[in-house]
Amino acid sequence: MTHTFDIAVIGATGSVGETLMQLLDEREFPVANLHLIASDESAGRSLSFKNKSLRVSALESFDFARVRLAFFAAGAAVTLEYAEKARAAGCSIIDLAAALPAQQAPRVVPEVNPEVLARLSAPYQLSNPSAVSIALASVLVVLREQIRLQRVTVTACLAVTSRGRQGAAELARQTAELLNARPLEPRFFDRQIAFNLLAQVDTPDSDGHGVLERRVASELKELLDAPALKVSATCVQAPVFFGDSISLSVQAEEPVELATICAALSTAPGLEYVESDDYPTAVADAVGQDEVYIGRVRGGLDDPSELNLWIASDNVRKGAALNAVQLAELLIKHYL
C-alpha cells in the first residue's frame, strides 16, 4: 500500500492554488487529507477536489501539526508570517513566493538542482524560483552539459497572470474598452497594458534594476551553482494572458556546435524542442503543458561562441504550481 500524506494548500482560492489542486489530482499525488486554506475573506467557500467538495479554512486558526507538508501559494507576506509556525509544528513547506532567504529555503527546480535536498533535514523548507528562472534554468542546465556558460542576456516578456487574477482582469477590461472606443483608465497596471508593452514589471531600485530582474540573476546562479555566470535580465509586461515568452542569448567560452546542442535539447526531460522550420509560442504551445518549449535555436551572426533561443513556458503551471508539486514529489519519494 502506498504511503499517503496529509497536506495543505495555503492560498487555495488563487489561480496558482487552483492549478496546484488540479496537478495534485492529475499526477495522483498520494494525498490522505487535503486542507484548503485561505484568508479570512475566502474561508467558508467550497472547492472541489477529486469529485469531493472541500471547505476552505481560515489560515489564522489553522494548526500546521495536522499536515506533513504545506504549499504556500498566498504571496510573500503570508509566507513570512506563517512559515515559522509551520516549521515549529514539524510541517515541511514549499514556498511558491520564495519569501524566505535562500540559505533557509533554497530555490530548487527538480530537473536542475535536486541534490540540494540531501543537504537539508526535516522539516524541509524549499522555495520555487520565479517562473522566469524556472524556464531559463531548465534550458541552461542542458546547455551547461555542452558548453561552458559565460554570460546570459535575457529579455522576458511576462504574461499578466504573473500578477494574478487582477492582472488578467485588467488586460481584459482595458482591451474591451479600447475595442469599444471608450476612454481608457488604467487601474491595476500603472498605464495602458492593452496593445502595449510595459518596460518593467515592478519598481526598480536606485540602480535601475527591478526586483524580479535581480531575482532572476541570483536564482540562475544559485540553481546552476554558477556564481561567476554573468546575467543581464530585462523583465517586461506583455499584453498576454497566459504564458511567458523569453528571448535568451548565451555566450559560451568556446564555439558552439549547434547540432549537438539541438540534439541535447530535443532529448532533455521537461523540455519540448521545436525544430527550426516551426517555432513555439506561449499561447498556442506552452500554455497548459508541463514542458518548457524551446525554439529558434541558432548560433551567432558575428560570434561562433554565441547561442540564441526563444523559450515559451506556462507561467502558472511549470512556472509555479507544477514545479512546487514536483518538489513535493521529490520530498515524499526520498525524504519525508
Next chain:
Amino acid sequence: MTHTFDIAVIGATGSVGETLMQLLDEREFPVANLHLIASDESAGRSLSFKNKSLRVSALESFDFARVRLAFFAAGAAVTLEYAEKARAAGCSIIDLAAALPAQQAPRVVPEVNPEVLARLSAPYQLSNPSAVSIALASVLVVLREQIRLQRVTVTACLAVTSRGRQGAAELARQTAELLNARPLEPRFFDRQIAFNLLAQVDTPDSDGHGVLERRVASELKELLDAPALKVSATCVQAPVFFGDSISLSVQAEEPVELATICAALSTAPGLEYVESDDYPTAVADAVGQDEVYIGRVRGGLDDPSELNLWIASDNVRKGAALNAVQLAELLIKHYL
C-alpha cells in the same frame, strides 16, 4: 524666395505613404508639385494634401522626369522594378523598402551617418534602414561617443503595423473574435497574434536567422561604420498596433559611467530620455512623436562594462516616413 521641388510619393495610399504626406505638410517641406503614385488599383482615388485634393496616378505610366525626388514607399518589388527608370530620368530616390544593395543606395539615418551623402552624386539613391535599425542606431551613435561598443544584444518586439494595414486589421479582428468567444482563425499571420507573441517576423534562413535579424545586424554595422561590432538580434511580433519596443544590452570595452551616459542621452537630438523614476512605452509615449524614447538605462548586475536600455519608437513615423523626409531635407539643403 525658397527654392521648391517637384516630388513624388510612390505608394501614397499605404499607411507609410499617408504619414509621409502628413510630415511633408507639417515640416513645411518646399513642395512645388506633389505627385501621388500608387498601383493601378488605387489610381484615380483622391487624397488631400495642404487642403487640396490630389488625384492618385498609376505608377506604370508615371514619367519620373517630372520630379526631382521620389519617395519609394510601396515595397521592395516596386523599388526593384522602377528605381532604374527613376535614375535614368535624373530623379533621386529615397527607398523606404531598402530593396537596392547598400553599395548602390546606402542606408542613412540623418543623426547617425549624414556624411555618406558627400560621397555620392546626383541622381541620389538613398535607403531607409529598417525601423528597428533606425531606433537602435539613433541611440548607439550617442553611446559610441562615450564608450567603445563591443557587442549589442537586441530583442525587438515589433508592432503589427510593421506589416502594414493588413497586420493591424488582423490583430483587431483576432482580438474581437477572442473577446466575443468566437473560434479563432488566423489569416494574415501564421497563428494567433492576439494576446500572444510570435517568435519571428519573417521566414528564417537555413541557419535560423530571420531576414530582418540579418538586416539589423548588417545595417547597424553600416550605419555606425563599425564592421567589428558583434550583433545578436531577435525580432518578434508583438500584439501591439503602433510602436516598436526594443530591449538593448550593450557590452563596452571599458567600464560604463552611467551618469555620463545618461547626460549624453538626455541632450542628444532626436532622442527623448526618460529618467529612471519613470519609463517610456510605445503606445503612451513614442507613437506620434518624432523622437526615439529611451528609458530604463542601467548598468550590468554582474559586469561594469554592460549597459541595458529600453527603447520605444514610432515604427511608421521615425521608423519609416520621418527618416525618409529627414533624408530628403538633407538632400535639398546640401545636394539637390
